[in-house]
Structures are given as C-alpha cells and as structure tokens.
Amino acid sequence: MSLRVGIDIDGVLADFRSAFHEAARQCLRRDVEEVVDPKSAAALGDRDVRKVWDFVARVTNWWMELQPYEPDQIARLYELTRAGGWEVFFLTNRPRSAGDSVQFQTQWWLERQGFYLPSVLTVPGSRGDVSNGLRLDVVIDDLVMNCVEIVGGSPAKAILMLRDDQPSVRKHALDRGIGVVSTLAETLEVLVQFDQALPERRGRMLRLAEWFKPAPKADVLPQNPRTLRPLPRRR
Numbered sequence: 470m471s472l473r474v475g476i477d478i479d480g481v482l483a484d485f486r487s488a489f490h491e492a493a494r495q496c497l498r499r500d501v502e503e504v505v506d507p508k509s510a511a512a513l514g515d516r517d518v519r520k521v522w523d524f525v526a527r528v529t530n531w532w533m534e535l536q537p538y539e540p541d542q543i544a545r546l547y548e549l550t551r552a553g554g555w556e557v558f559f560l561t562n563r564p565r566s567a568g569d570s571v572q573f574q575t576q577w578w579l580e581r582q583g584f585y586l587p588s589v590l591t592v593p594g595s596r597g598d599v600s601n602g603l604r605l606d607v608v609i610d611d612l613v614m615n616c617v618e619i620v621g622g623s624p625a626k627a628i629l630m631l632r633d634d635q636p637s638v639r640k641h642a643l644d645r646g647i648g649v650v651s652t653l654a655e656t657l658e659v660l661v662q663f664d665q666a667l668p669e670r671r672g673r674m675l676r677l678a679e680w681f682k683p684a685p686k687a688d689v690l691p692q693n694p695r696t697l698r699p700l701p702r703r704r
Contacts, residue, residue, distance in 0.1 A: 471554045472664045473605045475596075478561045478575060480611030481630045482543060482582075482653065483535040489521065492531075496524035522564060530568035532575060537582050538632070542653040544583030549657060551692065553664055558603060559589045560596065560610075585693055597622020607663055609656055613638060616647045626663070628656060 479485035497517060513521070525531050537543055550557050559579065563571045572589050579587040592599045596615040600608050601623035608619045609628045616627035628648040631639060639649050650656045690697065 470667075471556050472607075472660070472667065473556045473558075473603065474660060475558050475560050475600060475603065475605045475608035475625070476546075477608075477610040477612075477615070477630075478559055479535075479563065480632070481609055481656075482537060482539075482559075483578070484538055485535060488531075488535045492525055492528075493517070493521045496521050525566050526564065528566055530574055531566040532563055532571060533578050533581075535578065539653045540582050542657060543579070546653070546657060547584040548692070549661065550584075551689075553661075555660075555664070557588065558605070559587055560592050560599065560608075561589065562591065562593045585695060595622060600625040606667065607660065609650075613642055613647070616642060617645060620646060628659065630656065 476482065493513065497520065546557070549555065559575065561571065561575055563575070565571055566574070568574070569577075572591055575589045576587050579589070590599070595618050596608065596610065597618035597620075599605075600619045605623065605625040607626045607628060608616075609630055610616050610619070611630040611632075613629060616629050619625050619627040626648065628650055629638075629642045630651075630653075631642075631649050632651055642649050648659065650659060
C-alpha cells in the first residue's frame, strides 16, 4: 500500500508570516515591528487582525503571491511522490480572498513550485477527523494543536514543522509522541525512512519470491504530465 501523506501549506511550504506582515503594513499604514501568525500570537490586537484579514479578502488571488520557504524541496517532494507512488494531500484552512477559489489558488501556487496536479483539500474542521477519514499515515503541520488532534483522532503519525527555535514547544511535542523538524528538506528524509519502514512495504512471506525478481517496467506519465498532447477525440 502506498504511503499516504498530509501536508499543511502555510508555515510548512509557504511563508505566510512574511506575507501577513506585509499585508498588515499596507492595511494599517504603519510600520509593524513583528506580526506573526495571528492564529498563535497576539502581536496585533483582535481589531487590527480583522482589518488585515478584510484587506486580504479584497486582494485578488492573494494566496498565489506567497513566497515558498524551500522551493527546490517542493520540487523534490514531487519527484519522491512520483518515484515512490505516494498519495499526497495538501491541507489548508485558508480564508477566501478575491479572485479564484482558495483551492485553485493553492493548486496554482504548488504547480509554480514544481508539484504538478496537486490534490488540495480545504479543511476548516479537525485535522484529526480529516487524517482518519483519508487514512493518512503521516501528517506535517506547523501548529502543535493540529498535531495533537492528529495523533489523538487518528492512527496517523504527526510531524511538527518548527522553523523557529522554541525549546518548550519542541519538548511539548516530543512528550506527546510528535516528531519535530525545522526544514522541509529534513522532513523529506523522514518521509523516505518512514516509507521504507512501513510493514505493508515489506511484503508477505507468500510473496517473498517477488523480492528477487526485477520489477516490471510500468508505463507512467512524464515528470511534467502537462507536456502530453491531448488524446484525439473519438468519433
């Protein structure tokens, strides 16, 4: 059975913090020394945070303009997904902005980073319920609360993306059996090891002979499936 992975977008792949900081500067028309993720900090008051979100809602396709943390690693994730036959689901609870839907904006953004035909799910509810419903093996998220929901509400393993050095948060996560990483590159190494360790990938004794035969070469799409010409229509 293929490895099934859930990956949060903001804080894991996309630099939401810097984009929100710039939106706050434009919206509030003053220098903001420090604006971090409004879901986890109170650098701005509730009223100012609402103003910034209202500003974001009026900007056309705002989510398409976020910068990636590690663009080369997003492309590498795609390569590993294709090579390993992984099932990857990108999870987000982004609020709507003007223009295209949040799902489409996120799909477009991922393709620009080199991950083609991404499966994007907008999930406003519990990450534990989603992980359980999708039968995910592992989920990467940047919020401890979401990771706790994942391990408490599903059999999935949770990995916390902690890009800043926060020893107390790290300890809190590790004490609850949640893995902690600081980069996407590190995360991909963990996923490769996790894929190799899955019992389902070890095969059963009755199929042991398959380990000693070369795998048949499968007909697969090219790395960029959008280079294919459309199939001729049947008459």
